[in-house]
Amino acid sequence: MRILAVTRATVVRIARDRGALFFMVLLPVAIIVVIGVTVRGFDQFRVGVVAAADAGPVTRDLVTTLTDDPALRTHVYPDQSTARTALRRSETDAVVVVPATLDRQAAGPGTVTLPILVAPSATNAQAAVAAVESAVADHAGRVQAARFTVAETGGAFDSRLGLAARTAAATPSVSVTQRTVNGQSSYLPLGYSYSTPTMLVLFVFINAVSNGASIVQNRQSGVYSRALAAPVGAGTLVLGETLAYLSLALVQSALIVSVGALAFGVSWGAPAAALALVGVWALVGTGAGLLAGALFRTPEQVHSIGPAVGITLGMLGGCMWPLAIVPAWLRAAGHVVPQSWAVDSWTELLSRHGGLHAVLGYLVILTAYAAGLLLLATLALRRRLASVG
Amino acid sequence: MATPQAAQTIRPQQDAEPLLDCSKLVRRFGSRTAVDGVSLDVAPGETYGLLGPNGAGKTTTIKIVCGLLEADSGTVRVAGLPVRAAPGPAKRLIGYVPQEVALYPDLTVRENLLFFGRLYRLPRRRLERRVEEVLELIDLTARGEDRVDSLSGGMRRRLNIGAGLVHSPTLLVLDEPTVGVDPQSRHAIMESVRRFGDQGMAVIYTTHYMEEAERLCDRVGIIDHGSLIAEGTPRELVALVAEKDQVQLVASGDLTRYAEACRALPEVEGADVDRSDEGTVHAVVRDARSLLPRLLDLAHANRVQIRSVEIVEPDLEAVFLHLTGTALRE
Incomplete structure (x- = not known):
């Protein structure tokens, strides 16, 4: 009861603090949206299309095929000059120039050539061309089917093309899927699937550290000293605060997980593993928050230094960008901080589809961090409480 | 503070077993001796003033009495219970009112009283009843749902005292409760302290205001440089300087x-x-x-x-x- 009295007081106080609520709820969601929108679409090629506005059904079908292809992010340009400018400015990876005579050529017996423009310096031009070729081949299959039907049974090419399209849509396709065995993807999936887990790691930690101000305030105001005049030991106060900080970290985690899943469609992977990661990271945050409360001298110090430390550790740990893109020495240095292990574990879970077994090693490492921080915080806080008398 | 309801006046039971018995307390901080052989006792219903300048050792003595500091030597007993060996039972009898306003500023008046009551494991209904009584006693019933940081300085001081009363202590320890208080609130605080003594509570009251000690205290101990240099009723002490x-x-x-x-x-x-x-x-x-x-x-x-x-x-x-x-x- 006495432990819960301390827990309740801290939770109520922080829940009433508008600044804390901003850090706990609004800011994480806002950053998730910003980074989610920014860091997305890198798995698609930007392809420009130039086609005559009054073109026939073959051209329209080709443009639709390119636009609907999930591997392509298509933009239709009004003319070739505008498309070339966009290409020069790297606004697009490739431009498909649809000949004005495509419909006529497609209905005839000859070969149809489809020019694709690329910039000489573009690093992913070949991959973009390959993706376009795949979509064009899909379209060409229907054109060939229409030609074959006209040749065998007669009739108008346009109507036969329509028939081929309908038949293709109704016919189960043979799909080729690629699976990487023992893949070592070092990235979280892009978009919200990247921003949400990393912001979970970043903000649960920062928020817990910022909440350390509440402990500093209690030390300063004499509330702890007064509480210790009751039949209450320092351990009761430390345990009560630990439960409070853990509860707040778990509530914030649950909020971010829910917003990610419901609003942004983030898949959190195997539930047991995700739950374990959320729980152990909340413990890491709790330890950091208690340690901040024990070490800092004024609430102002906590508010000014705490978030800066949290952001720095987050940057080092890969919350802002994947550690795979930084130099090896920085990657190694990053793994001194717990954030990097947390991001790695989410990568294992979300990019490599690992289960509880796959993240077990990470869980052990993060538990060790949590235990170390909690031990340090408890010792420091007990020492502080012993001196408040 | 509110007028007591049919307060029964109980004067100090000088012949009774002392409720607080401190014997030869010594506390050092490095080479400095903050408390040097202080012995004092307080009877039920007695208000004992510990008078001395800042840094004399009053607060250190009080913290040893409340179990917040350990004495290097000497003993403190509350109702016969040693504070050091049996802190739990002894602390239940003590109501501690620190010098600073030690309250949660962002909790309400009622929430603060409930919090400190819970630390003494009062059963829920008794605690709720007691909180109402204390709110009435400190004349803050109407402000029960207000946050502490919205109260005036005098109200906070009253609540600070109220938080030490929730668990119905038999020994009330007040460490300079009127520091920085306006005259009106000071008067109210002193009146309520007088009533606590009248109602049978033993009160130990530290101050460096001699007029407070003279007005309130049945006995006064004068402390300087950690030593109790004189003790007695105000009249007895005045007699020391001849009439x-x-x-x-x-x-x-x-x-x-x-x-x-x-x-x-x-x-x-x-x-x-x-x-x-x-x-x-x-x-x-x-x-x-x-x-x-x-x-x-x-x-x-x-x-x-x-x-x-x-x-x-x-x-x-x-x-x-x-x-x-x-x-x-x-």
């Missing part, structure tokens, strides 16, 4: 002859004329109040016109000065 009063008579006429006449009286130990401002005769006498009519008769006989009379009796300030050679507020 000499000063009389200042602002007058006109032949003041030299009048001063000589005064000196001739056996109760007058000295009389001088001060002509620096208005004409004033300073006299040091024994029992000024009973001697005053004769001094006035003597003035009439010497054709001296008295315009004002002031009697200065010795107080605890004078006692402190007498015992330590320094003023209390230095």
Whole structure:
């Protein structure tokens, strides 16, 4: 009861603090949206299309095929000059120039050539061309089917093309899927699937550290000293605060997980593993928050230094960008901080589809961090409480 | 604070077993001895004042009494229970009111009282009932749902005391509860402390305001440099500096002859004329109040016109000065 009295007081106080609520709820969601929108679409090629506005059904079908292809992010340009400018400015990876005579050529017996423009310096031009070729081949299959039907049974090419399209849509396709065995993807999936887990790691930690101000305030105001005049030991106060900080970290985690899943469609992977990661990271945050409360001298110090430390550790740990893109020495240095292990574990879970077994090693490492921080915080806080008398 | 309801007056039970018994307390911080062999006891219903300047060792003594600091040597017993060996049961009997306002500023008045009550494991219904009683006692019932940071300084001080009363302690320890308080709130706090004593609670009250100690306390201990240098009722302590009063008579006429006449009286130990401002005769006498009519008769006989009379009796300030050679507020 006495432990819960301390827990309740801290939770109520922080829940009433508008600044804390901003850090706990609004800011994480806002950053998730910003980074989610920014860091997305890198798995698609930007392809420009130039086609005559009054073109026939073959051209329209080709443009639709390119636009609907999930591997392509298509933009239709009004003319070739505008498309070339966009290409020069790297606004697009490739431009498909649809000949004005495509419909006529497609209905005839000859070969149809489809020019694709690329910039000489573009690093992913070949991959973009390959993706376009795949979509064009899909379209060409229907054109060939229409030609074959006209040749065998007669009739108008346009109507036969329509028939081929309908038949293709109704016919189960043979799909080729690629699976990487023992893949070592070092990235979280892009978009919200990247921003949400990393912001979970970043903000649960920062928020817990910022909440350390509440402990500093209690030390300063004499509330702890007064509480210790009751039949209450320092351990009761430390345990009560630990439960409070853990509860707040778990509530914030649950909020971010829910917003990610419901609003942004983030898949959190195997539930047991995700739950374990959320729980152990909340413990890491709790330890950091208690340690901040024990070490800092004024609430102002906590508010000014705490978030800066949290952001720095987050940057080092890969919350802002994947550690795979930084130099090896920085990657190694990053793994001194717990954030990097947390991001790695989410990568294992979300990019490599690992289960509880796959993240077990990470869980052990993060538990060790949590235990170390909690031990340090408890010792420091007990020492502080012993001196408040 | 609220007027007590049919408060039963219980005076100190001097013959009773002391509720608080401190024996030879010593506490050092490095090479500095903050408390040096302090022994004191407080009976049920007694208000004991610990009077001394800042840094004298009052707060350190109080913290040892409340179990917040361990003494290097010496013992503290509350109702016979040793605070060091059995802190739980002993602490249940103590209500501690620290010098600073030790409350959660962002919780309401009621939430603060509930929090401190929960630390003493009061059953829920009893706690709720007790919180209402305390709110009434400190006259904050109407502000129960307001946050502490919205209260005035005086209200916070009252709540600070209330938080020490929720668990119905038998020994109330107040560490300079009127520091930084406006005169009205100060008066209210002192009145309520007087009532706690009247209701049978033992009260130990530290202050460096001698007028508070004189008004409130049944007994006063004077502490300086960590040592209790004198102890007794205010009257007993004043007697230490002998019963000499000063009389200042602002007058006109032949003041030299009048001063000589005064000196001739056996109760007058000295009389001088001060002509620096208005004409004033300073006299040091024994029992000024009973001697005053004769001094006035003597003035009439010497054709001296008295315009004002002031009697200065010795107080605890004078006692402190007498015992330590320094003023209390230095």
